[in-house]
Amino acid sequence: xxxxxxxxxxxxxxxxxxxGVNSIDELxxxxxxxxxxxxxxLKINEGISEEEVIRKIKRLANMNxxxxxxxxxxxxxxxxxxxxxxxxxxxxxxxxxxxYQAEISQGIxxxxxxxxxxxxxxxxxxxxxxxLYDGGSAAAEAASLILSSKRACNExxxxxxxxxxxxxxxxxxxTGTGNNLVLLPEKDGVSDFDCLESLIxxxxxxxxxxxxxxxxxxxxxxxxxxxVHSFKGLFAISSDPLSLTIQKSQGQWGxxxxxxxxxxxxxxxxxxxxxxxxxxxxxxxxRKIPGxxxxxxxxxxxxxxxxxxxQAREQxxxxxxxxxxxxxxxxxxSIMNVIYTSQLGFKGMREAALQSRSKAQYLLEGxxxxxxxxxxxxxxxxxxxxxxxxxxxMEKFLLALKKKGIFxxxxxxxxxxxKEDEATILVAVTEKRTKEEMDEYxxxxxxxxxx
Amino acid sequence: MTNEKLLINKSVKGRNAYNFPPLDVKxxxxxxxxxxxxxxxxxxxxxELDLVxxxxxxxxxxxxxxxxxxxxxxxxxxxxxxxxxxLTSFDGFTNIHPLQDEDTVQGCLKIYYxxxxxxxxxxxxxxxxxxxxxxxxxxxxxxxIIRSYFMDKNEPQRNIILIPESAHGTNxxxxxxxxxxxxxxxxxxxxxxxxxxxxxxxxxxxxxxMLTNPxxxxxxxxxxxxxxxxxxxxxxxxxxxxxxMNAIMGKARPRDMGFDVVHFNLHKTFSTPHGGGGPGxxxxxxxxxxxxxxxxxxxxxxxxxxxxxxxxxxxLGKVSSFYGxxxxxxxxxxxxxxxxxxxxxxxxxxxxxNANYMRVKLMQKYKVAYDRICMHEFVLSLQDLKNSTGxxxxxxxxxxxxxxxHPPTMYFxxxxxxxxxxxxxxxxxxxxxxxxxxxxxxxxxxxKANPEELxxxxxxxxxxxxxxxxxxxxxxxxx
Numbered sequence: 001x002x003x004x005x006x007x008x009x010x011x012x013x014x015x016x017x018x019x020g021v022n023s024i025d026e027l028x029x030x031x032x033x034x035x036x037x038x039x040x041x042l043k044i045n046e047g048i049s050e051e052e053v054i055r056k057i058k059r060l061a062n063m064n065x066x067x068x069x070x071x072x073x074x075x076x077x078x079x080x081x082x083x084x085x086x087x088x089x090x091x092x093x094x095x096x097x098x099x100y101q102a103e104i105s106q107g108i109x110x111x112x113x114x115x116x117x118x119x120x121x122x123x124x125x126x127x128x129x130x131x132l133y134d135g136g137s138a139a140a141e142a143a144s145l146i147l148s149s150k151r152a153c154n155e156x157x158x159x160x161x162x163x164x165x166x167x168x169x170x171x172x173x174x175t176g177t178g179n180n181l182v183l184l185p186e187k188d189g190v191s192d193f194d195c196l197e198s199l200i201x202x203x204x205x206x207x208x209x210x211x212x213x214x215x216x217x218x219x220x221x222x223x224x225x226x227x228v229h230s231f232k233g234l235f236a237i238s239s240d241p242l243s244l245t246i247q248k249s250q251g252q253w254g255x256x257x258x259x260x261x262x263x264x265x266x267x268x269x270x271x272x273x274x275x276x277x278x279x280x281x282x283x284x285x286x287r288k289i290p291g292x293x294x295x296x297x298x299x300x301x302x303x304x305x306x307x308x309x310x311q312a313r314e315q316x317x318x319x320x321x322x323x324x325x326x327x328x329x330x331x332x333x334s335i336m337n338v339i340y341t342s343q344l345g346f347k348g349m350r351e352a353a354l355q356s357r358s359k360a361q362y363l364l365e366g367x368x369x370x371x372x373x374x375x376x377x378x379x380x381x382x383x384x385x386x387x388x389x390x391x392x393x394m395e396k397f398l399l400a401l402k403k404k405g406i407f408x409x410x411x412x413x414x415x416x417x418x419k420e421d422e423a424t425i426l427v428a429v430t431e432k433r434t435k436e437e438m439d440e441y442x443x444x445x446x447x448x449x450x451x
Numbered sequence: 452m453t454n455e456k457l458l459i460n461k462s463v464k465g466r467n468a469y470n471f472p473p474l475d476v477k478x479x480x481x482x483x484x485x486x487x488x489x490x491x492x493x494x495x496x497x498x499e500l501d502l503v504x505x506x507x508x509x510x511x512x513x514x515x516x517x518x519x520x521x522x523x524x525x526x527x528x529x530x531x532x533x534x535x536x537x538l539t540s541f542d543g544f545t546n547i548h549p550l551q552d553e554d555t556v557q558g559c560l561k562i563y564y565x566x567x568x569x570x571x572x573x574x575x576x577x578x579x580x581x582x583x584x585x586x587x588x589x590x591x592x593x594x595x596i597i598r599s600y601f602m603d604k605n606e607p608q609r610n611i612i613l614i615p616e617s618a619h620g621t622n623x624x625x626x627x628x629x630x631x632x633x634x635x636x637x638x639x640x641x642x643x644x645x646x647x648x649x650x651x652x653x654x655x656x657x658x659x660x661m662l663t664n665p666x667x668x669x670x671x672x673x674x675x676x677x678x679x680x681x682x683x684x685x686x687x688x689x690x691x692x693x694x695x696m697n698a699i700m701g702k703a704r705p706r707d708m709g710f711d712v713v714h715f716n717l718h719k720t721f722s723t724p725h726g727g728g729g730p731g732x733x734x735x736x737x738x739x740x741x742x743x744x745x746x747x748x749x750x751x752x753x754x755x756x757x758x759x760x761x762x763x764x765x766x767l768g769k770v771s772s773f774y775g776x777x778x779x780x781x782x783x784x785x786x787x788x789x790x791x792x793x794x795x796x797x798x799x800x801x802x803x804x805n806a807n808y809m810r811v812k813l814m815q816k817y818k819v820a821y822d823r824i825c826m827h828e829f830v831l832s833l834q835d836l837k838n839s840t841g842x843x844x845x846x847x848x849x850x851x852x853x854x855x856x857h858p859p860t861m862y863f864x865x866x867x868x869x870x871x872x873x874x875x876x877x878x879x880x881x882x883x884x885x886x887x888x889x890x891x892x893x894x895x896x897x898x899k900a901n902p903e904e905l906x907x908x909x910x911x912x913x914x915x916x917x918x919x920x921x922x923x924x925x926x927x928x929x930x
Contacts, residue, residue: 002794004530004722005801006880015808015881019824024800027807027824028702030671036703042572047791050534057785061543063558071548074772081469083499085540087506095515095531097523098728103852103912106454107512108727114458117929121492127928131729133584136772144628168769172746175768176598177630218486245492246482252489261772270539271559272549272773274584274730286926292728296930297922299914300907304454309922315587315624316863320633325624328585328718332726335506342458343468343502346494355474362476379483402552410550417761435475 002047067407068437070363072216072383072428073415074135074163074261075269078242078352079432081343084266088336098292098328102307103299109306112294112331115338122244122341123258124251125280129291131330135238135261136169138277139208141290141324142236142259143170145281146206147179148323149234149288153205159184159191161213162238164415170208184209189217189376189385196227206234206256212243214415216383216426217376225254234285240264241278243381245350246357256282265349266340267333276330276337287313290324292331355431356382359438363429366442371449383428385412391423396451398425400444408441454913455508457930458495468499512913513727514857520879520887522809524828524860524872525619525667527697527719532789535723535782544781549773553758559777560757563750566784567734573795574691574713575706576736582746582775586694589714589733590625590661592746595767596712596737597659597688598629599744603765609658609687615644617668617864619694622661631658638866642668642821644678653681659688664708665698665826667864667872669806679709688712696720697876698803698827701796712737721783732779746770801877802827805884809875812888816895820867828874832867842898842905844869847891849916852909854890 007015012024021027031037048056069077088094092107099105099112112130119128132138139162146156158170160183174181182199184207185192191209207228211219221237228235236257237250242264244250250258263275281289287310295309315322341349360382367386368375374387386409388394394411401408409425429438481487497505514521521528539545547556567579583589594612601609612626615636623633634652639645643666660682665671672678679689691705691713697720705713717723718731725731737745747766748759790798803826810819810829820830833844848858848871860872875884898905909915 002790002797004532004790005794005797005877007801007804011881012804015804019804019807019811021807021824024804027800027803029824030673030826031699031703034671034673034708035676036708038701038703038707042701042792042795044569044572044787044792044795047789047794050789053534053785053788054538056788057538057781058541058543060558060562061538061541063561064543064547065551065555066542066546067551067555069546069548071550073550075549077546077548079471083468083503087503087510089536090507090510091515091517092510092513093515093727094536094724095517096513096727097521097526097528097725099513100523101514101848101852101858102917103849103909103914104514104857105512106913107509110455110457110512111506111509111727113928113930117457117459118494120929121494124490124492133588133729134772136769137584137588163772165769165772168747169771172595172768172770173628176595176602177628218482220483220486222485244488246488247486248488249492268545269548270545271547271556271777272775273771274776274778275772276730286928293926293928295922296927297918299918300916301914303914305914305917307917307919307922309919309926309928312923315620317620318624319620320623320627322620322624322627325587325591325621325628326585327587327621328716328725328729328731330584330730331728332724333730335727339502339506342495342497342505343499344494345467345496346491347496348467348469348471349494351471354479355471358474358476358479361479379486402555407548407551407555414550414761431471434472438476 067405069407070427070429071407071410073410073426074165075272076264076428076430077269077432078264078430080266080268083343084336084339087339088332093332093335099308102305106306109294111335111338113296113306115334116294118338118341119278119280122241122249123280124249125258126283127286127289128278128280129289129293131334132277132279132291132326133330134273134275134277136166138259138279139166139238140169140173142208142257142279144173145257145288146234146236150205153203154179155182155201155203156205157182157184157199157207159209160186161191162208162210163214166238189215189378190219193224200231204231204233206236208236210238212240212381215385216380218247218379218381221253242349242353245346245353256285262333262337265337267336274330274333276333288323291326291329352431356429359433360384360429363427363438363441370445382430383426385424385426388423394423394425397445397448400448401441404444406441455505458497458505459930461497461501462495464496466496466498468497468502519855519857520883521857522859522873522875523857524874525694527874527876529722529876530878531722531724532786535785538785539778539781544778557757560750562781562784564752564757566780569787570715570734570736573700574736575704576713577739578742578745579734579736580746581734581780582770583733583735584771584776585729585731586714586716586733587621587625588770589735590621590692591628592770593690593712593714593735594625594629596741596744597690599767600741601658608656611657613652613657613660615662617666617866618661618663619667619692622692642670643672643674646674646677649678649681653685657685657687659690661690661692663692663695665695668821668830669825669828670821671826675708683709694719695827698799700799701792702799712741717779717783722786723779723782730776730779732776732783798877805875805877805879809873809884809888813891816892828872830867831871833869833871836898837869840898840902842902844871846905846908847894850894850905850908853911856887
């Protein structure tokens with residue numbers, strides 16, 4: 001008897017008797033008849049006790065090294081208030097499934113509704129779903145949405161400054177569907193919007209950009225939505241949701257679609273997942289947006305109630321004509337997100353954003369004094385690129401920091417695989433970092449001046 | 452019980468639930484005016500206690516496996532072991548950034564590598580990827596691999612995916628997203644793939660077939676070896692939807708049945724919690740000849756060291772931002788360690804035992820859609836009951852809510868009228884199932900005696916039946 005299987009031998013006998021067979025093997029008669037029954041055990045070790053599992057997994061966790069992290073590129077080491085994990089561990093949230101039965105799922109449905117409300121208010125768009133898998137898949141779904149929106153249009157323009165991993169996801173989605181991806185070039189670390197009009201053809205369905213972009217720079221999107229809307233295209237903007245507390249929201253820039261990853265809202269880094277993707281759209285796309293949506297309605301007594309709605313978009317109703325195949329999403333992550341944003345409120349979130357920005361500014365000013373680096377001066381959020389005079393110097397720099405337990409930055413080449421990015425790192429600073437940690441960082445790399 | 456107000460309606464201006472450490476550097480200069488946000492987004496302003504009470508209350512208004520029996524067919528709502536939650540709270544996992552140097556993430560990579568190996572052993576496949584974040588995401592990825600294979604073979608005309616009429620809705624949706632067209636294969640009178648219809652549909656334009664085995668009726672496709680032979684002879688590949696893998700762990704392997712690609716749902720078969728609809732994980736495993744299309748990065752083990760290979764020429768690319776839902780994978784890995792080869796096999800055996808027990812008990816009064824030994828789930832048809840009393844599958848389900856049970860899956864698969872699909876899973880005891888069966892049998896009598904009462908159920912829940920038409924016609928999607 002295994003700990004998660006409650007049957008006693010007496011139970012088994014009684015059950016077999018009720019069914020009218022002599023053994024469990026008889027229940028697998030079709031496998032035998034079909035010639036598929038496995039004779040040997042799988043080549044996996046025998047089961048072990050809970051305590052042994054803990055020992056084993058703890059050893060694996062200890063094989064990883066934790067450091068003072070200045071890594072970003074989509075995942076950031078922000079402060080997470082204690083209540084987030086504590087509340088998100090409650091069994092009603094953890095052990096339920098998609099709330100198909102509204103009467104016994106009001107708590108989950110209401111939490112999703114509050115999440116949607118939060119996303120709508122941050123993005124200034126009226127319709128949000130209840131998550132996609134992550135930022136990359138949200139970007140890909142947004143591209144699909146754009147490409148399916150305009151008859152006979154099979155091209156989408158995506159800025160080269162969109163996160164490289166998001167771009168990879170978009171490419172995967174587009175390959176083999178008869179659609180084309182056109183890249184908007186970058187200039188000086190931001191999208192070159194002067195080129196935009198020249199790229200638009202009668203096949204263009206829409207445009208996607210990101211701010212803060214792959215370098216961490218804010219994009220100035222003044223006038224972009226007018227250009228996109230002048231040819232009746234759709235305009236999508238990907239943003240770190242925390243940045244929306246200080247920069248113009250997607251709706252305020254005139255976008256039709258807002259996307260991004262919610263990791264910065266109370267989700268641990270956890271080797272990149274799980275996080276969640278968010279998507280909000282304008283009202284005209286309400287019946288096309290992918291994913292679960294919760295609506296407010298009433299019950300048979302006229303009481304306020306929440307329910308999954310607009311399901312005619314979804315795979316279990318529409319099958320191949322659905323707007324997406326998504327079924328399970330990242331529900332529990334959305335609950336963590338809405339707990340986080342409810343605890344901090346707008347002011348708290350803005351403080352996290354501004355503190356991150358101030359600290360990043362502090363580190364940037366210190367690094368800028370080094371003779372062997374070049375740092376572009378642009379408006380940025382909490383992350384910025386540092387270019388070295390050589391790849392060797394960059395590696396020395398990262399190694400010196402790593403020896404002291406500091407992860408100094410992400411190699412841009414690791415994201416883009418482009419030769420010209422070989423000697424550049426991205427440095428991210430959150431509100432969690434202290435002046436002391438940054439001073440140590442600067443002291444260590446200052447020592448490389450004399451090398 | 453009463454409704455809970457939206458948290459925003461408990462908000463009081465100036466109230467605060469969290470303090471950051473004071474800023475220890477000088478404040479950054481203000482953002483360029485034209486980039487600045489124009490307003491303050493409306494978000495709650497509450498105390499920490501307000502927040503805690505609100506979400507604690509909401510969590511009690513959500514039925515989970517921890518509260519009661521949840522025999523939701525096709526979803527495998529088995530017990531989610533508490534130890535696995537504890538393991539994923541280790542900061543040696545939660546504090547790890549995905550782009551740290553490889554030598555600092557050997558523990559994570561080892562789990563990835565060993566998990567792929569274990570899933571290969573369970574499926575019989577040669578290699579795989581853990582990048583997909585859910586079952587449908589796995590389907591998408593697996594079909595993309597099939598797509599890449601035929602493009603690579605210069606057979607782009609293979610543009611059709613065959614799908615049985617009993618299939619999950621995600622199957623045709625995933626195929627369509629990959630640019631495939633769908634052709635439906637009929638089911639025979641036994642609820643299985645109709646071989647004659649399959650033969651008719653197997654033309655030179657077929658890329659492959661997607662099958663769930665056991666299928667969505669809980670029946671094992673006895674002719675699977677014939678099916679796979681036919682599909683392979685026609686030049687197609689076979690895709691295994693692992694939604695029902697809980698029936699056959701250690702008993703049969705998709706590879707041995709002739710499948711080329713499979714996805715598993717770690718949140719079903721491997722006990723990771725469903726979390727209200729995610730995060731899940733949908734690993735994809737495949738045979739050797741499809742290996743070169745694996746999403747990047749691939750994880751490799753050489754000279755005692757794990758690393759990530761990003762430079763794969765024929766890779767289909769990326770399907771998620773980083774490497775998938777790592778913490779979910781850790782939980783499933785721990786589950787496999789706990790159960791072992793013997794425990795996994797026992798889990799499937801008892802899942803099948805439980806389903807057959809419930810099936811036989813309920814057949815005292817109800818009609819089962821296909822009267823034969825089932826695998827881990829079975830489907831009732833309540834059409835006769837509806838004809839005689841007017842009480843529908845929905846009414847019985849809603850009545851179950853008042854008795855403290857989560858109803859079975861309703862109205863699926865679509866080929867069964869008034870369908871109720873039960874999947875008890877192996878973690879439920881005889882006593883729990885007996886009590887539930889007695890209630891369902893009792894409801895049958897109630898339906899005969901007082902049908903109007905059942906049509907109004909539920910009565911004891913926080914709210915009554917909801918007006919879904921109003922929700923869709925007049926959408927209110929934010930507070």
